[in-house]
Amino acid sequence: MVFAQCLRYIVKQNMGNSGSHCLGIPGGKGPNLVGCIDLMDDHTIQGSFLRLYYPCEQGGKQQQPLWIPRHEYYYGLADFLKYNRKLVDHALSHLYGSYRVPAEWDAPFKSAGKYPLVIFSHGLGAFRTLYSAICIEVASQGFVVAAVEHRDGSASATYYFEEKSKTVNEVGESTSFTIPALPFDQLQQKWLYYKPLKAGEVEFPLRNVQVHQRAEECIRALKLLTHINMGKPVHNVFPLTFDFTKMKDSLNLHKVAIMGHSFGGATVIDSLSKELQFGCGVVLDAWMFPLEDDIYTKVQKPILFINSEKFQWATNILKMKKLDSNTISRKMITIMGTVHQSFPDFTFLTGTFLGRLFQLKGTIDPHIAIDISNKASLAFMQKHLGLEKDFDQWDPLIDGKGEHIIPGTNIHLPLSNSEPNQ
Template identity: 60%
Template structure:
């Protein structure tokens, strides 16, 4: 990746008591396998390698396709803007043994991928959580990859792009295959596609949880990416009675679908959720607590009405909604920290609020909600008032005029 004029921009450093490590995990190698980035408390090492925010140029191609820009031109622009940014976590750093950690599965939004919400991932890990940020293979990510077996063991890898950069960590008998975002076809109805995607996304979140449960049990796991991280050190590291699911936008809908499908998820946090992909009958089937954290500029009456449907169940007292004033839909991914004021506002990556103030409110409110509903013995309850929307930059519920 190239260099960019960083000025004072950058992904916020985590504020919790733990240093944060991260590593990528893929099992198995096929399209149907599991792929996620794991954030975890680690042994502190100031000289540790920091991973690039955009790990491969193919992700830039995917972002260009998603935004309907020219790939070659976009690669140059994106590389200039974002190419030098690093995630504030130590790549493949040793896991820090310090009791059992609650677990969060995170689902990205439409056109995103596993690294774009690192400000949230590193903060939660610094506060003692193990966070798996899934990269979805339902054609809703801007780009992702998997592997196919080559015809002969040891055959030189082939790639699906015209100018491949082979992944040096993959075995020689596997060929890298890239999958890019699938746009709607002319005349195609959107709901059937998004509905099938949200079901697959929930299944991928559940599969990621299942892999973590196996890792926690001490089962030997084959990571296709062959990273330097020792996954066996995570044995008995996770508190499997305290598991949550979290996501942004399409990932917010994925939260609701996953809660319906998997009771191991004890609660869910939906960031500016896009509720359109969900079946109507799902709302009465979700029993766990849900927290909707919305931006000021994205929501509309029909979407809020779908969120309100969850309140019709007997557990509605555990359903909360707040709105962060001065925010836009892209105030939750990392882009908001990495663009200057005028570019950020032109591209709708920044709102009126200081991006770090906005994400702090999101993270602190989330931590308070997680403590309340996972039974965590921490001091996150100092932020309980945020769950109720009590802050100068918050309002309880929504700013959207609802249909009566």
């Protein structure tokens, strides 16, 4: 994806932050204060790992977490970009290391009826924190949002834990048949970095295996939250104070959506083909390449495609249009002046000059672009999850009506079938 190309330029130039004091991840505009925690329910590689965003109680003194939570994520980006780890760590720490996520870390959950649920899937080379602006906005509007960190080799970096006193085999499977809930101080981190293509390796088989694993990880996250909603005990590997019992009966599991960007967009479609509990999908600038052809007929749920103006190409759009239906709502809009990186948080944290130079910003104000995307997403979810909200005020956006929006696509079909490097 273009993410890699953008960061290559930044690392090569080793430039300082040219942004101003105004740079930062935007907070939520909805009526709810947003809290967040990290949740890992099983310390092994088989467990779920996600960042949970949720409406939280007022009045706490919780700290806002760092946007990039560990230096190992910089190392993962370096491996992804095939650059020296120390150079990337220095450059990106200088550019982005001080930014924090505008959500209250480990804040008490706000029990106020039943919240709809959104599962979010990140793009290639990303990880769970890089779409905080979208997740926080949706949570502020009265949703619980679970941003999955994928362990299929498509994240730049992620991790699980090993027991300090035991060995773990190559794929991270414990030699024991039971996985005890161990104290945090008895565990050590095991990092997984981006899995590159081998010399001469055909890309599709790898990406197809990955997209299916990603879908299973999204479904596993849904099942975990289902258990939490039922009041079943949950062990979080991380030593936080968050009281999961307050989430009992707090989720409306008849109103569940799935969202994702780029590779995460393909993950949305695959997940919809596998799990009927997802009521609809919102697909942000999808990379359709990983999906096999027989997936399309298996998807029976409404989908909203929100595309950038500068990323898409004919073959990719034609794959999206295979999902067109006369009976199931399938909508597509394009936001003018946007690029592929108008959806992740980098677009808010880079000054205009560097942002345009490295394709982290389009010509549109990134706050306007994400506002359009978020409002269209909320309106679509209200319509197809049956929410009793006022998001229907933004229904025209779904049909491509309004400033900065193109109904459908700006790509003229048919065009060349060549696919850009992701």
